[in-house]
Amino acid sequence: MRRNILITGASSGLGAEMARQFAAKGHNLVLTARREDKLQALREELTERHPDLTVVVHRLDVNDHEQVFEVFRKADAELTLDRIIVNAGLGKGAPLGTGRFDANLQTAMTNFVGALAQAEAALELFRARNAGHLVFISSVSALRGLPKTVTTYAATKAGLASLAEGLRLELLNKPIKVSTIFPGYIRSEMNEHVANTPLIVDTVPGVRAMVAAIEAEKATAYVPPWPWIPLARVMRYAPLPLLKRMI
Numbered sequence: 501m502r503r504n505i506l507i508t509g510a511s512s513g514l515g516a517e518m519a520r521q522f523a524a525k526g527h528n529l530v531l532t533a534r535r536e537d538k539l540q541a542l543r544e545e546l547t548e549r550h551p552d553l554t555v556v557v558h559r560l561d562v563n564d565h566e567q568v569f570e571v572f573r574k575a576d577a578e579l580t581l582d583r584i585i586v587n588a589g590l591g592k593g594a595p596l597g598t599g600r601f602d603a604n605l606q607t608a609m610t611n612f613v614g615a616l617a618q619a620e621a622a623l624e625l626f627r628a629r630n631a632g633h634l635v636f637i638s639s640v641s642a643l644r645g646l647p648k649t650v651t652t653y654a655a656t657k658a659g660l661a662s663l664a665e666g667l668r669l670e671l672l673n674k675p676i677k678v679s680t681i682f683p684g685y686i687r688s689e690m691n692e693h694v695a696n697t698p699l700i701v702d703t704v705p706g707v708r709a710m711v712a713a714i715e716a717e718k719a720t721a722y723v724p725p726w727p728w729i730p731l732a733r734v735m736r737y738a739p740l741p742l743l744k745r746m747i
């Protein structure tokens with residue numbers, strides 16, 4: 501069992517709910533994000549519910565790359581990390597060329613460069629002991645280029661999936677495992693203002709599917725499996741006019 505898990509972006513949404521569900525399965529946790537008050541509240545909730553578990557929290561901005569290495573090393577010294585989940589992410593964005601380079605840059609830096617820093621810091625620990633499970637939270641939006649407000653977001657998530665696949669290829673048949681999770685639409689702070697769509701699922705069942713895929717150490721997983729396994733296939737191969745009608 502991967503007993504000790506570090507999750508970035510654990511102050512809300514999918515990260516916080518993954519923490520709840522992994523705690524319920526008996527995992528010790530290191531939880532990181534920028535909003536320390538939310539992390540502390542989650543820590544109190546989890547330790548009250550599971551007094552036998554160790555739950556450590558650390559403030560971490562994944563855009564402060566030095567801090568990423570420092571926090572991961574410190575966390576590993578406190579609680580030898582068996583699994584690291586690269587989850588912190590941002591959904592900001594605007595159509596390219598409309599004066600919002602700032603928003604697109606922030607998304608690119610957080611979702612891709614921040615994730616690269618996390619992967620570097622995680623693998624430094626895992627390579628030293630030739631063990632560990634590195635998990636990337638990508639998105640079904642990684643499957644194709646997407647228009648307007650999600651162009652940059654989708655590109656960062658495709659970049660993340662490519663980074664993960666490169667590592668998986670390098671580490672094939674070795675003890676260090678790498679998973680890419682492609683969530684569909686799951687309720688969180690990121691999409692709380694998005695109108696109800698038939699495809700969005702509540703946080704708890706959505707994260708249950710994520711946790712099951714992570715625990716099974718799948719190389720890749722579309723979650724929840726229905727409708728995203730078949731839809732992913734359609735998205736992947738749809739010609740542009742069909743893709744435009746789908747989104």
Ligand SMILES: NC(=O)c1ccc[n+]([C@@H]2O[C@H](COP(=O)([O-])OP(=O)(O)OC[C@H]3O[C@@H](n4cnc5c(N)ncnc54)[C@H](OP(=O)(O)O)[C@@H]3O)[C@@H](O)[C@H]2O)c1
Nearest residue numbers: 509511512513514534535561562589639685686688689690
């Ligand atoms: N919800 C979905 O439908 C969906 C679908 C596909 C993929 N995802 C991915 O799932 C992950 C979690 O998103 P969510 O839906 O749970 O959204 P969320 O509720 O907005 O959570 C995002 C988390 O990322 C953290 N974060 C953002 N910028 C950060 C930074 N610079 N440094 C450290 N932490 C940062 C936030 O914490 P602080 O603000 O406290 O730092 C928060 O804990 C993201 O990577 C997202 O792209 C979500």
